[in-house]
Amino acid sequence: MDVVGQLKRQDEKALQALMDQYGDYLLRTACLLLKDRQAAEEAVQDAFVTAYYKIGQLQDPLKLKGWLTRIVVNRCRMRQRTRDWKRLFSFARMEPFLEDVSEPGPEQSLMLELRNERLSDAVRQLAYPYREAITLYYFNEMNIEEMSEQLECNRNTIKARLSRGRAQLKRMLEEGADHDGQR
Template sequence: MLSDEQAFQQVMETYSDYLLRIAYLYVKDWQVAEDIVQDSFLSYYVKFEQFEERASLKTYLVRIVINKCKDYLKSWSYRKQQLTNTFFQTKTDPQKMLQQAERLDIAEAILNLPIPLREVIIHYYYEELSVLEVANLLRISDNTVKTRMRRARQLLKEKLSSDEWEVLANE
Protein backbone atom coordinates (compact mmCIF):
# COMPACT_ATOMS: atom_id res chain seq x y z
CA MET A 1 0.00 0.00 0.00
CA LEU A 2 1.28 3.42 -0.95
CA SER A 3 1.74 6.17 1.62
CA ASP A 4 0.05 9.53 0.99
CA GLU A 5 3.34 11.05 -0.17
CA GLN A 6 4.01 8.19 -2.59
CA ALA A 7 0.47 8.36 -3.94
CA PHE A 8 0.80 12.13 -4.40
CA GLN A 9 4.15 11.70 -6.17
CA GLN A 10 2.55 9.15 -8.50
CA VAL A 11 -0.32 11.56 -9.28
CA MET A 12 2.20 14.31 -10.09
CA GLU A 13 4.21 12.04 -12.38
CA THR A 14 1.09 10.81 -14.16
CA TYR A 15 -0.66 14.12 -14.82
CA SER A 16 1.95 16.91 -14.77
CA ASP A 17 2.69 17.00 -18.53
CA TYR A 18 -0.98 16.86 -19.45
CA LEU A 19 -1.89 19.62 -17.00
CA LEU A 20 1.03 21.74 -18.17
CA ARG A 21 -0.24 21.58 -21.76
CA ILE A 22 -3.75 22.55 -20.63
CA ALA A 23 -2.43 25.49 -18.60
CA TYR A 24 -0.26 26.68 -21.48
CA LEU A 25 -3.20 26.66 -23.86
CA TYR A 26 -4.97 29.06 -21.51
CA VAL A 27 -2.16 31.42 -20.47
CA LYS A 28 0.24 31.15 -23.47
CA ASP A 29 3.33 31.32 -21.25
CA TRP A 30 5.30 28.22 -20.21
CA GLN A 31 6.67 29.67 -16.97
CA VAL A 32 3.27 30.85 -15.81
CA ALA A 33 1.76 27.50 -16.84
CA GLU A 34 4.37 25.67 -14.75
CA ASP A 35 3.59 27.89 -11.75
CA ILE A 36 -0.13 27.26 -12.17
CA VAL A 37 0.36 23.49 -12.35
CA GLN A 38 2.58 23.55 -9.25
CA ASP A 39 0.00 25.64 -7.43
CA SER A 40 -2.73 23.23 -8.56
CA PHE A 41 -0.84 20.24 -7.19
CA LEU A 42 -0.28 22.11 -3.94
CA SER A 43 -4.02 22.80 -3.70
CA TYR A 44 -4.76 19.15 -4.39
CA TYR A 45 -2.23 18.01 -1.77
CA VAL A 46 -3.65 20.30 0.89
CA LYS A 47 -7.26 19.31 0.15
CA PHE A 48 -6.98 15.78 -1.25
CA GLU A 49 -9.32 14.46 1.47
CA GLN A 50 -12.09 16.57 -0.09
CA PHE A 51 -11.87 14.75 -3.42
CA GLU A 52 -15.16 12.85 -3.51
CA GLU A 53 -14.47 10.84 -6.68
CA ARG A 54 -17.66 12.02 -8.40
CA ALA A 55 -15.45 12.45 -11.46
CA SER A 56 -12.07 11.01 -12.37
CA LEU A 57 -8.97 12.40 -10.70
CA LYS A 58 -7.79 13.67 -14.08
CA THR A 59 -11.00 15.67 -14.56
CA TYR A 60 -10.73 17.01 -11.01
CA LEU A 61 -7.14 18.17 -11.56
CA VAL A 62 -8.00 19.72 -14.94
CA ARG A 63 -10.83 21.66 -13.29
CA ILE A 64 -8.37 23.01 -10.65
CA VAL A 65 -5.91 24.04 -13.39
CA ILE A 66 -8.61 25.70 -15.50
CA ASN A 67 -9.89 27.68 -12.51
CA LYS A 68 -6.38 28.81 -11.60
CA CYS A 69 -5.72 29.82 -15.23
CA LYS A 70 -8.90 31.87 -15.31
CA ASP A 71 -7.95 33.50 -12.00
CA TYR A 72 -4.53 34.36 -13.43
CA LEU A 73 -6.05 35.84 -16.59
CA LYS A 74 -8.22 38.11 -14.42
CA SER A 75 -5.30 39.18 -12.22
CA TRP A 76 -3.63 42.57 -12.22
CA SER A 77 -0.18 41.09 -12.88
CA TYR A 78 -1.38 39.53 -16.13
CA ARG A 79 -3.11 42.70 -17.31
CA LYS A 80 -0.02 44.76 -16.42
CA GLN A 81 2.20 42.36 -18.38
CA GLN A 82 -0.11 42.54 -21.40
CA LEU A 83 -0.03 46.33 -21.29
CA THR A 84 3.78 46.34 -21.07
CA ASN A 85 4.05 43.90 -23.98
CA THR A 86 1.80 46.11 -26.10
CA PHE A 87 4.03 49.15 -25.59
CA PHE A 88 7.35 47.38 -26.11
CA GLN A 89 6.39 44.90 -28.80
CA THR A 90 9.00 44.59 -31.52
CA LYS A 91 8.09 44.31 -35.15
CA THR A 92 8.26 40.82 -36.57
CA ASP A 93 10.67 40.01 -39.34
CA PRO A 94 8.73 39.43 -42.60
CA GLN A 95 11.08 36.61 -43.55
CA LYS A 96 10.27 34.75 -40.33
CA MET A 97 6.56 35.14 -40.97
CA LEU A 98 6.95 33.57 -44.42
CA GLN A 99 8.84 30.62 -42.94
CA GLN A 100 6.17 29.75 -40.38
CA ALA A 101 4.39 26.48 -40.99
CA GLU A 102 0.62 26.34 -41.52
CA ARG A 103 0.15 24.55 -38.21
CA LEU A 104 1.75 27.42 -36.32
CA ASP A 105 -0.69 29.82 -37.96
CA ILE A 106 -3.57 27.55 -37.00
CA ALA A 107 -2.31 27.24 -33.42
CA GLU A 108 -1.95 31.01 -33.18
CA ALA A 109 -5.46 31.52 -34.52
CA ILE A 110 -6.82 29.09 -31.95
CA LEU A 111 -4.87 30.74 -29.12
CA ASN A 112 -6.30 34.11 -30.15
CA LEU A 113 -9.89 32.94 -29.81
CA PRO A 114 -11.80 34.10 -26.73
CA ILE A 115 -11.32 31.63 -23.87
CA PRO A 116 -14.83 30.06 -23.98
CA LEU A 117 -14.39 29.28 -27.68
CA ARG A 118 -10.74 28.29 -27.35
CA GLU A 119 -11.37 25.79 -24.57
CA VAL A 120 -14.05 23.83 -26.45
CA ILE A 121 -11.87 23.65 -29.58
CA ILE A 122 -8.84 22.49 -27.57
CA HIS A 123 -10.72 19.87 -25.58
CA TYR A 124 -12.62 18.57 -28.61
CA TYR A 125 -9.87 18.51 -31.24
CA TYR A 126 -6.61 18.29 -29.28
CA GLU A 127 -7.71 16.33 -26.22
CA GLU A 128 -10.16 14.32 -28.36
CA LEU A 129 -13.01 14.56 -25.86
CA SER A 130 -16.58 14.07 -27.00
CA VAL A 131 -19.09 16.92 -26.87
CA LEU A 132 -20.64 15.43 -23.72
CA GLU A 133 -17.22 15.05 -22.06
CA VAL A 134 -16.38 18.67 -22.86
CA ALA A 135 -19.76 19.76 -21.48
CA ASN A 136 -19.18 17.83 -18.24
CA LEU A 137 -15.64 19.12 -17.88
CA LEU A 138 -16.63 22.75 -18.38
CA ARG A 139 -19.95 22.38 -16.53
CA ILE A 140 -22.03 23.65 -19.44
CA SER A 141 -24.72 22.04 -21.58
CA ASP A 142 -23.85 20.03 -24.67
CA ASN A 143 -25.80 22.53 -26.78
CA THR A 144 -23.60 25.32 -25.43
CA VAL A 145 -20.52 23.31 -26.44
CA LYS A 146 -21.92 22.86 -29.95
CA THR A 147 -22.75 26.57 -30.23
CA ARG A 148 -19.29 27.60 -29.06
CA MET A 149 -17.68 25.16 -31.50
CA ARG A 150 -19.73 26.57 -34.36
CA ARG A 151 -18.74 30.14 -33.43
CA ALA A 152 -15.09 29.17 -33.03
CA ARG A 153 -15.01 27.44 -36.40
CA GLN A 154 -16.58 30.50 -38.03
CA LEU A 155 -14.01 32.83 -36.47
CA LEU A 156 -11.18 30.50 -37.50
CA LYS A 157 -12.51 30.32 -41.03
CA GLU A 158 -12.47 34.12 -41.20
CA LYS A 159 -8.94 34.38 -39.78
CA LEU A 160 -7.25 31.60 -41.74
CA SER A 161 -6.44 31.46 -45.42
CA SER A 162 -8.34 28.87 -47.48
CA ASP A 163 -5.35 26.47 -47.49
CA GLU A 164 -4.93 26.68 -43.71
CA TRP A 165 -8.66 26.27 -43.18
CA GLU A 166 -8.65 23.09 -45.32
CA VAL A 167 -5.85 21.65 -43.15
CA LEU A 168 -7.89 22.33 -40.01
CA ALA A 169 -11.19 21.13 -41.49
CA ASN A 170 -9.62 17.82 -42.58
CA GLU A 171 -8.27 16.98 -39.12
Protein backbone atom coordinates in the same frame (compact mmCIF):
# COMPACT_ATOMS: atom_id res chain seq x y z
CA MET B 1 -0.87 1.54 -7.09
CA ASP B 2 -3.79 3.41 -5.54
CA VAL B 3 -2.60 7.01 -6.02
CA VAL B 4 -5.82 8.53 -4.68
CA GLY B 5 -5.68 6.46 -1.50
CA GLN B 6 -2.04 7.35 -0.98
CA LEU B 7 -2.77 11.04 -1.57
CA LYS B 8 -5.52 10.90 1.04
CA ARG B 9 -2.85 9.65 3.46
CA GLN B 10 -0.72 12.68 2.42
CA ASP B 11 1.97 10.51 0.81
CA GLU B 12 4.34 12.81 -1.07
CA LYS B 13 5.53 9.95 -3.31
CA ALA B 14 1.96 9.66 -4.57
CA LEU B 15 2.03 13.38 -5.42
CA GLN B 16 5.22 12.81 -7.41
CA ALA B 17 3.57 9.89 -9.24
CA LEU B 18 0.55 12.08 -9.97
CA MET B 19 2.78 14.84 -11.38
CA ASP B 20 4.68 12.32 -13.50
CA GLN B 21 1.47 10.85 -14.88
CA TYR B 22 -0.51 14.05 -15.58
CA GLY B 23 2.09 16.84 -15.63
CA ASP B 24 2.64 17.07 -19.40
CA TYR B 25 -1.07 16.76 -20.15
CA LEU B 26 -1.99 19.54 -17.70
CA LEU B 27 0.89 21.77 -18.81
CA ARG B 28 -0.14 21.47 -22.45
CA THR B 29 -3.70 22.36 -21.49
CA ALA B 30 -2.62 25.37 -19.45
CA CYS B 31 -0.22 26.59 -22.17
CA LEU B 32 -2.94 26.50 -24.77
CA LEU B 33 -5.34 28.36 -22.48
CA LEU B 34 -2.97 30.99 -21.09
CA LYS B 35 -0.65 31.50 -24.05
CA ASP B 36 2.30 31.85 -21.66
CA ARG B 37 4.47 28.94 -20.54
CA GLN B 38 5.55 30.49 -17.26
CA ALA B 39 1.97 31.30 -16.23
CA ALA B 40 0.94 27.81 -17.34
CA GLU B 41 3.64 26.19 -15.21
CA GLU B 42 2.47 28.22 -12.22
CA ALA B 43 -1.15 27.23 -12.83
CA VAL B 44 -0.23 23.55 -13.04
CA GLN B 45 1.90 23.78 -9.92
CA ASP B 46 -1.00 25.46 -8.07
CA ALA B 47 -3.31 22.73 -9.34
CA PHE B 48 -1.11 19.94 -7.99
CA VAL B 49 -0.83 21.64 -4.60
CA THR B 50 -4.60 22.12 -4.51
CA ALA B 51 -5.17 18.49 -5.51
CA TYR B 52 -2.78 17.30 -2.80
CA TYR B 53 -4.58 19.18 -0.04
CA LYS B 54 -8.13 18.72 -1.33
CA ILE B 55 -7.99 15.12 -2.54
CA GLY B 56 -10.71 14.30 -0.02
CA GLN B 57 -13.16 16.24 -2.19
CA LEU B 58 -12.71 13.82 -5.09
CA GLN B 59 -15.86 11.69 -5.04
CA ASP B 60 -14.94 9.11 -7.69
CA PRO B 61 -11.26 8.07 -8.02
CA LEU B 62 -11.96 7.03 -11.62
CA LYS B 63 -12.56 10.70 -12.46
CA LEU B 64 -9.14 11.84 -11.22
CA LYS B 65 -7.99 13.09 -14.64
CA GLY B 66 -11.16 15.12 -15.15
CA TRP B 67 -10.94 16.50 -11.60
CA LEU B 68 -7.33 17.61 -12.19
CA THR B 69 -8.32 19.14 -15.54
CA ARG B 70 -11.09 21.10 -13.83
CA ILE B 71 -8.64 22.44 -11.25
CA VAL B 72 -6.20 23.54 -13.98
CA VAL B 73 -8.95 25.15 -16.06
CA ASN B 74 -10.16 27.03 -12.99
CA ARG B 75 -6.59 28.19 -12.21
CA CYS B 76 -6.24 29.35 -15.82
CA ARG B 77 -9.52 31.23 -15.61
CA MET B 78 -8.38 32.89 -12.41
CA ARG B 79 -5.09 33.93 -14.01
CA GLN B 80 -6.92 35.10 -17.14
CA ARG B 81 -9.14 37.36 -15.06
CA THR B 82 -6.32 38.86 -13.00
CA ARG B 83 -3.55 39.17 -15.55
CA ASP B 84 -2.87 42.28 -17.60
CA TRP B 85 -2.48 40.79 -21.08
CA LYS B 86 -1.28 44.07 -22.56
CA ARG B 87 2.11 43.53 -20.91
CA LEU B 88 2.76 40.26 -22.73
CA PHE B 89 5.38 40.71 -25.40
CA SER B 90 5.57 37.37 -27.14
CA PHE B 91 4.32 33.82 -26.84
CA ALA B 92 6.30 30.62 -26.89
CA ARG B 93 5.68 28.30 -29.82
CA MET B 94 3.49 25.30 -29.08
CA GLU B 95 5.41 22.61 -30.97
CA PRO B 96 7.08 21.21 -27.81
CA PHE B 97 3.61 20.41 -26.46
CA LEU B 98 2.28 18.70 -29.56
CA GLU B 99 3.24 15.06 -29.72
CA ASP B 100 5.18 13.83 -32.71
CA VAL B 101 3.73 10.52 -33.88
CA SER B 102 6.20 9.58 -36.63
CA GLU B 103 9.40 10.68 -38.29
CA PRO B 104 8.40 12.67 -41.39
CA GLY B 105 10.88 13.67 -44.07
CA PRO B 106 12.44 17.15 -44.13
CA GLU B 107 9.82 18.66 -46.44
CA GLN B 108 6.96 17.17 -44.42
CA SER B 109 8.60 18.37 -41.20
CA LEU B 110 8.76 21.92 -42.50
CA MET B 111 5.15 21.84 -43.70
CA LEU B 112 3.95 20.34 -40.38
CA GLU B 113 5.92 22.92 -38.43
CA LEU B 114 4.42 25.78 -40.44
CA ARG B 115 0.91 24.35 -40.12
CA ASN B 116 1.26 23.76 -36.38
CA GLU B 117 2.71 27.22 -35.85
CA ARG B 118 -0.11 28.82 -37.83
CA LEU B 119 -2.73 26.77 -35.97
CA SER B 120 -1.18 27.53 -32.56
CA ASP B 121 -1.08 31.23 -33.36
CA ALA B 122 -4.71 31.16 -34.49
CA VAL B 123 -5.86 29.29 -31.36
CA ARG B 124 -4.02 31.83 -29.17
CA GLN B 125 -5.89 34.66 -30.92
CA LEU B 126 -9.32 33.29 -30.00
CA ALA B 127 -11.29 34.83 -27.15
CA TYR B 128 -10.80 32.82 -23.95
CA PRO B 129 -14.15 30.91 -23.94
CA TYR B 130 -13.56 29.70 -27.51
CA ARG B 131 -9.88 28.94 -26.85
CA GLU B 132 -10.90 26.93 -23.78
CA ALA B 133 -13.49 24.91 -25.71
CA ILE B 134 -11.17 24.22 -28.68
CA THR B 135 -8.30 23.22 -26.37
CA LEU B 136 -10.35 20.83 -24.28
CA TYR B 137 -12.15 19.27 -27.25
CA TYR B 138 -9.32 18.88 -29.77
CA PHE B 139 -6.11 18.85 -27.77
CA ASN B 140 -7.39 17.08 -24.63
CA GLU B 141 -9.90 14.95 -26.54
CA MET B 142 -12.77 15.58 -24.14
CA ASN B 143 -16.30 15.04 -25.39
CA ILE B 144 -19.15 17.56 -25.04
CA GLU B 145 -20.54 15.84 -21.95
CA GLU B 146 -17.19 15.83 -20.17
CA MET B 147 -16.60 19.47 -21.06
CA SER B 148 -20.06 20.41 -19.85
CA GLU B 149 -19.37 18.71 -16.54
CA GLN B 150 -15.87 20.14 -16.12
CA LEU B 151 -16.76 23.70 -17.09
CA GLU B 152 -20.15 23.61 -15.39
CA CYS B 153 -21.81 24.86 -18.57
CA ASN B 154 -24.83 23.76 -20.54
CA ARG B 155 -24.01 21.31 -23.37
CA ASN B 156 -25.49 23.74 -25.89
CA THR B 157 -23.18 26.49 -24.61
CA ILE B 158 -20.20 24.19 -25.21
CA LYS B 159 -21.46 23.32 -28.70
CA ALA B 160 -21.94 27.01 -29.51
CA ARG B 161 -18.44 27.88 -28.30
CA LEU B 162 -16.94 25.07 -30.37
CA SER B 163 -18.88 26.10 -33.45
CA ARG B 164 -17.97 29.78 -33.11
CA GLY B 165 -14.37 28.94 -32.26
CA ARG B 166 -14.04 26.67 -35.31
CA ALA B 167 -15.59 29.33 -37.53
CA GLN B 168 -13.15 31.95 -36.24
CA LEU B 169 -10.21 29.57 -36.67
CA LYS B 170 -11.27 28.74 -40.21
CA ARG B 171 -11.58 32.43 -41.06
CA MET B 172 -8.17 33.22 -39.53
CA LEU B 173 -6.45 30.32 -41.28
CA GLU B 174 -8.04 31.17 -44.63
CA GLU B 175 -7.02 34.81 -44.26
CA GLY B 176 -3.48 33.66 -43.42
CA ALA B 177 -3.40 31.45 -46.50
CA ASP B 178 -4.63 34.35 -48.63
CA HIS B 179 -1.89 36.61 -47.27
CA ASP B 180 0.74 33.91 -47.90
CA GLY B 181 -0.46 33.51 -51.50
CA GLN B 182 -0.29 37.26 -52.17
CA ARG B 183 3.38 37.57 -51.20
